[in-house]
Amino acid sequence: MLSNLIICTRDTKKKGKKEFFISEPGATRYLEVNDGNFNPHPTETALNRGEWLEKVINRATNNRKRVHPKGHPLEGYTYGDILIFVHGYNNSIKDIMIRHDLLQKNLNKLGFKGAIVSFDWPSANAALNYLEDRSDALKTAESLVKDGIMLLAMNQANENNLKCDVDIHLIGHSTGAYVIREAFYKADQNRKLERINWNVSQVAIIGGDISRKSMQSDDKKSSALFAHATRITNYQNPRDSALKLSNVKRFGTQPRVGRVGVPDNSPSNVVNVNVEKHWLTLEKVKSNANWSHSWHFYDDYFCEDLLFTINGDLDRHSIPTRVVENGKLYLRKN
Helix, strand or coil: CCCEEEEEEEEEEEECCEEEEEEEEEEEEEEEECCCCCCCCCCCCEECHHHHHHHHHHHHHCCCECCCCCCCCCCCCEEEEEEEEECCCCCCHHHHHHHHHHHHHHHHHCCCCCEEEEEECCCCCCHHHHHHHHHHHHHHHHHHHHHHHHHHHHHHHCHHHHCEEEEEEEEEECHHHHHHHHHHHHHCCCHHHHCCCCCEEEEEEECCCCECHHHCCCCCCCHHHHHHEEEEEEEECCCCHHHHHHHHHCCCCCCEHHHHCCCCCCCCCEEEEECHHHHCCCCCCCCCCCHHHHHHHHCHHHHHHHHHHHHCCCCCCCCCCEEEECCEEEECCC
16 A cells, blocks of 8 residues: 655644644644554654655656657656645544545556645644634645745756656645645745746646635736646536535635636636536445535546546547536536
């Protein structure tokens, strides 16, 4: 079984001889956690940044090489993929470990050969903590930039010396989409990153807890996300009850993209996929209290569509896990 590779920005607490993670922002730690360990120890699972990055790159490439003709710019290069998972609010560290395991097992079963990394920001495990979680998400978006995106972007910038061509992708669940959007905004203001021609390949948004309005092409906060991502795919479920709840908490000010989809004036690299009809065919996992918001981790068909998206070989309308109806895309079996 593969270990789980984690960037953790939670603070820690000691109680007697025990040390554990808490739901407050802290120093960034790079972890390697054994499969099935849902309560990682802050010290025993920690690696230094260099060791951790080497493990990520080795897993991403697995010494795979594309066949190129002699003299091709990428002749002899290894290649691979890194998928960064950014979780949502109301998630304990145990929740993140379980969902990381599910993503890793489901995608690997379908043929994904890259590395999956979780960016674990300090959310609590109580729904009433929504506003505090959102505040912590905003604070730790900067950590996603300097301790995640920048680390991997510097590796991208050095790919000619390393002879390593790695694509970076992100998947943001719920408030994780907000963390990603804020991180890209902050990254555009970072002088070191400004000097690097950095980009990510695919960004997938599931149960997205960002406003529909923010996905308009002229939105200033989202402009960096639009500019630095090759394709952004929003998976929309009109029956997502958690996003209805967060609308109430926000006094109903702005509908969320995970529930109502992206606006018509989104940039051309933004794709909306309506999952409602497929979701209605699924049998609920009894242990999942928030099924309409987090079913993605349990569904092979969604993971198959996600893998087609990550691979990026097909046009949005040609991905075989989708159908086109009245010009709109649906996740649905033909």
